[in-house]
Amino acid sequence: MTAAAAFGEAAIEQSVPGPRYVQRVELALAMGDQKSLAPLGLNPDPLQQLAAAMASVRTAEGEHATVVLDLVPVRERHLARRRRRLIARSKRRGPSAFGERLTGGTGGGGLAEAFTAAWSGGKTSGGRSDRLPRMTDLRDGVGKFEPSAGAVFRVQLLLRTEARHPQAALARMNQLLAAFSVTTGENYFKPRRPRTPWRKAQFDRRFFTGEFAPCKRQWLTVPELAGFLKPPTVKCRASSVVRSGGLVPPAPSDLPVYTGQRDLVPLGAVTYADGRERIGAARVKDLLFALQLGKSGHGKTEAALVQCIALAHSGYGTWFLDPHGEGWMRAKPYLAHPHITPRVWEINLAHSEPDQLVASWNPLSMEGRNEAAVKDIVRSVTEGIASAQDWGDSAPRARTILARSAQALALLNHQAVMAGEPDAQCTLFQLRSWLTDDEWREQLLRKLPQRVRDYWEKTFPKLAKDAVPTVTYAIDRLDTSPALQAFFGSPRSAYDVRTAMDTSRIVFVCPSGSESDAIVSCLLIHDLHRAGLSRQDTPRDERATFWAWGDELTALDSSSKGFLAAIAEQLRKYEVRFIGMTQMALRLSAITRQALLQNQSLLSTCAADYDEAAFVARRWNGHVTPETITELPKYHYVMSINLNGTPTKPFRVRGLPVEEIFARYDNPEGVPELDTAIDTNLRRRPIAEILTALEDLDSVVLTHHVGSSSRTSSGDPTTRID
Known part of the structure; x- marks a missing residue:
């Protein structure tokens, strides 16, 4: 029986017209087959040159190259007979290279006896004390076919x-x-x-049919053949070699299969133990926090969109910070369904036309909050702006001034709400008025408690003037965009993330794409943290599970007292599940990185550079090498999850695009109705209307609190508003 293997082939996809020229060669051992070929190691890989030769074949131009290696095992009795003949041949050649004959005595029939003695510990049947042949001499005679040679094959x-x-x-x-x-x-x-034509025909018959008829006998051992029969190693770098992608443990045998179940979160396509590819999933109860790492454009956002859409259709509340707005545009057709549209909120700050409808958010608003919430509002606004400005602990005066300003305005807003005038609340833009308009501030100070007034009357005048521009710089940046002016410039908020949590809203937030994105994102993420902690007032069994995704964590993280670490450590207690995405975990601050990795129940990475890959691979205790991660194809991941409360080993996942996994939800015709529903859900107003009201808001605030407005600016007449 013939074992044939065409282990290197470059084939023609289709027949190419024209004349054909064929070269045929059979490789045969030049010397006796007891002499061995060079044993082939792994470095360099012997398949490197063969693979390189195959890679140069131009199949599109009709070229074709094939190597066929036929193997037939040699039976042990045939191998033993071959050894005896080789030893007999050595005897006829006379003395060995060591000056001794292979047999002792003078008898001519001692060959078999000597051969037997050599492999029987020196005993002979006749009992004569003949000199035994040395094992070195026997090896010279039988060559590579000594008893320890292992398996031997006939080769064509x-x-x-x-x-x-x-x-x-x-x-x-x-x-x-x-x-x-x-x-x-x-x-x-x-x-x-x-x-000759006959020889060529015989060659082709053997080549195409597998007939075993080599031109001469040639027996080869495993060390001589192994280099060509093994798979290519990492040392074989030819472009024609298909890579396995590295060794990764198989997926858990009990990994759930996603078919739309409410208690599952889809992960992507996973190859199960039976070899079939299915959509693997994590259980909602096990997925509390996730960290997704890897290069830009390799599928992190796409995987997050798949999960967000799945959970939205399952009735969960979701919050997706989409810095570029591309994710929202892909998700809209899959959310345009009657059972979802009443829950959808869109905060899109990329448009600034006067008639563009936008939602508004006042981070200083006190509607629905008691006076005890002032400290949380102050912390959220201060840390958000400080994080975006990368102040850290290097700007203590600016941080203090900002916190004190936010405290004063929040207290004034609480008074306005309690008086039934929420439209007289201050916004972020009144922070600038508070710090730069002394007359306006002094009139409003009379409405604040003495403990608050003391700072502004005694401490603030002594601070250097250069501290104030540091604070107002952030507000000045927001003031450059009409969309941001409209978003932050209304006293009343249509966007309230605490309401979104409690009523299972589906929220997509898309910043403007301007230089102020960092400020917007940091304010939003800090407010998410504040709102999550505020759920302490709700019994645990009444808290609706809320999912949040934050892209570009590196841009959000800074020296702001570790708010991302606090999210990972605290919000799970209040049924807020956070999934963070970033390209470079090593650029996160140490406290944030440690908290994310300590508390994650899903760790995923697509392709990354070596340093990042090595960092992630260490978390998997050597189950995956950094090289495997660096060579992951686009939209492929290695991830580990918590399954039934226990971390799994890492396994491969192929990312699935939204249109493939949710084709049944695609409803582009329903997008106009979705937009109309969002206008209603968020009470969106034209940008021009909000900006007009913002121009007079300082006067409205002053009128409400002191009864009249008598502000005098340089060059402006005194104006009274009744």
Whole structure:
């Protein structure tokens, strides 16, 4: 029986018209087959040259190159007979290289006896004290076929190339022959070319049918063959080699399969134990916090969108910070369904036309809050702006001034709400008025408690004037965008993330794409943290699970007292699940990075550079190498999850695009109705209307609190508003 393997082939996809030129070569051992070829190691990989030769074959131009290696195992009795004949041949050649004959005594029939003695511990049947042959001499006689040689195979090695030009066929054949030159050792392969038509026909018959009829006997051992029969190693870098992508443990046998269940979160396509690919999933009860790492454009956002859409259709509340707005545009057709549209909120700050409808958010609003919430509002606004400005602890005066300003305005807003005048609340833009308009501030100070007034009357005048511009700089940046003016410039908030949590809203937030994005994102993420902590007032069993995704964590993180760490450590207690995405975990602050990794129940990475890959691989205790991560194809991930309360080993996942996994939800015709529903859900107003009201808001606030407005600016007449 013949075992045939065409282990290197470059095939023609379709027949190419024109003449064909064929080169045929059979490789045969140049010397006796007891002399061995060079044993092939792993470095360099012997398949490197062969793979490189195959890679150069131009299949589109009709070239074709094939190497066929036929193997037939040699039976042990045939191998033993071969050894005896080789030893007999050595005897006829006379003394060995060591000056001793292989047999002792003078009898001519001692060969078999000596051979037996050599492998029986020195005993002979006749009991004569003859000199035994040395094992070195026996090895010289039998060559590579000594008893420890292992398996031996008969070999037929055929090479065939084909091209439309004779020189091209010859060039491809020479490349194949060069690839086998690495086997040259005590023995070597010699090419034999069939010359006559009969020989060529015989060659082709053996080549295509697998008939085993080598031109001469040639037996090879495993060390001589293994280099060509093994898979390519990492040392084989030819472009024609298909890579496995590295060794990764298989997916857990009990990994759930997602078919739309409410208690599952889809992960992507996973190959299960039976070899079939299904949509793997994590259980909602196990997925509390997730960290997704890897290069930009390799599928982190797409995977997050799949999860967000799945959970939205399952009735959960979701919050998606989409810095570029592309994710929202992809998600809209899949959310345009009657059972979802009443819950959808869109905060899109990329448009600034006067008639564009926008929602508003006042981070200083006190509607629905008691006076005890002032400290949380102050912390959220201060840390958000400080984080965006990267103040850290290097600007203590600016941080203090900002906190004190936010405290004063929040207290004034609480008074306005309690008086039934929420439209007289201050916004972020009144922070600038408070710090730069002394007369306006002094009139409003009379409405604040003495403990608050003391700071502004005694401490603030002593601070250097250069501290104030540091604070107002952030507000000045927001003031450059009409969309941001409208979003932050209304006294009353249509956007309230605490309401979104409690009523399972589906929220997409898309900043403007301007230089102020960092301020917007930091304010939003800090407010998310504040709102999550505020759920302490709700019994645990009444808290609706709320999912939040934050992209570009590196841009959100800074020296702001570790708010991302606080999210990972605290919000799970209040049924807020956070999934963070970033390209470079090593750029996160140490406290944030440690908290994210300590508390994650899903760790996922797509391709990354070596340093990032090594960082992630260490978290998996050597189950995956950094090289495996760096070579991941686009939209492929390695991830580990918590399953039934226990961390799994990492396994492979192929990312699925939204249109593939949720094709049944695609409803582009429903997008106009969704937009109309969002206008109603968020009470969106035209930008021009909000900006007009913002121009007079300082006067409205002053009128409400002191009864009249008598502000005098440089060059402006005194104005009274009744």
